[in-house]
Amino acid sequence: MSVLSSMPAATDKDERRRALSAFLRSRRERIQPEEVGFAPGGRRRTPGLRREEVAQLAGVGVTWYTWLEQGRDINVSAQVLEAISRTLRLDRLERNHLYTLAGIALGPARSENIALPGSVQKMLDQLSPYPAQVLNSRYDVLAFNDAYCQVVIDVDAIPLEERNLLWLTFVSDEWRCNFADSDSIKQHMVAGYRVALADHLGEPSWQDLTERLLASSPLFAELWERYDVAAPSGKLKVLNNERVGLLRMEAVSLWLSQLGQVRSTVYTPADAETEAKLRLLVND
Template identity: 70%
Template sequence: MSVLSRMPAARPDEAVSNHRPNRPDERRRELAIFLRSRRERIQPEEVGFAPGGRRRTPGLRREEVAQLAGVGITWYTWLEQGRDINVSAQVVEAIARTLRLDRLERNHLFTLTGVPIGPVSGDCADLPPSVQRMLDNVSPYPALVLNARYDVLAFNDAYCKVMLDLSQIPVEDRNLLWLSFVSNRWQCSFTDQESIKMHMVAGFRAASADHLGEPSWHDLIQQLLTHSTEFAELWNRYDVAAPSNKVKLVDHPRAGLMRIEPVNLWLTRSGQGRATVYTPVDDETEAKFRLLVGQ
């Protein structure tokens, strides 16, 4: 039995558990660690403070963040300690600017503080047959549908022949994080594996803020932490990111090097589900796609 087979199989219509006794505590704990990690990466001289003097921790001190953000040191200390305090959108915005957060990091901060940044809905709903038809019709381009947890909800035959034969993998193990960090079943590999994995974990971290306390998310994270020291190292960096459209090099065992560019098509307004189509960057890659798919 596979490790993930002990977990409930992820479904497109997976319901969110209403029993979340520890969700507020988890969110505040996650917020405390995230704030500290962002504070420690900023050097004092970058924001106008003198670099001299002995510092027990790297980066800015709490009182320096509070000063720059225009909030009380006690209040900010409580926030970073994960205490249950009231937070306004204006204060969160000030902290985000002080810590020099990018757009994804800023949204992550708003989510962790519980301050709304816009309507948020659940995971991708039941996939209509038209989605599978769309995937099939873009062949020979590999394509699949993922939810925010990187569970594979649908895929086409081209993906099986060019990237990975998902039809041979149990449904409960069809998760790109699990397949990337634990499984060795990929039939092709990205030449820049380290960067891609780093970005994938950062995307997973960003999405996880909306799902703190949900059993399926918690179980997957714990399984990955247990079975992959590489995932654990990246997870503990607390980086956040959005899905990337960066051109990637794939080294296929039969076709050799291929240059591909992923195109993400969002299926929900909240960005919880997306179809990804891997398009060829050049004619040579296009020809290899058609050869592998048999067109």
């Protein structure tokens, strides 16, 4: 028997720990000490921050962080991962990757993030005063412009893990949108989600979102049991904005095919009165 064949096979957990170790080290080494307030001088064996510096900035023990980066089997909390994410300046996609490797669920609407090119955000910004957003097939909000925040819902103020339109519509009282035809919109959203789910059956993040919605919203559960299916619709939508009153808008969906099942939805005014109100809201 060879030496290799006599070694125990690596488990999925072992592989995840090794990946976590390599990922943390790579993110740590890309940050220069002077970027976070440390003196640049002194001899450093590796580029970027030292482990003890990361631990200090994140407010965790040096030994604990060292064990984490070494891939040891230790308990990790979401709060500590959040502190490490901020310290290592992780973007949204990197943060989600860190949570996945650590085996920590992100929350009620764990987002399936896609690294959007900067040109997509530039496009959304240029559409102002028309509200616009980018969604994936699971209704995660991946990008948006300032007009969308001012007219529809203030996504900037919503925690990253809750930026899912199904969760915001059916569960969150604080962030619920004020569409006049909300009953019809909710029915259509659930029917559209069922269509999308067919391509992701058995995937943990989709299953987690569905189970949380069913447990948290009796209305979602009721609509889910109808087994309706539908495609994205561009029908007229009426929004009751607290500052300017009713807005009549048409939702136009533009599929960003190079990014997979991702679409940009742009709300365009259906009449001159709405056009004027949009410009007042965004330019005020």
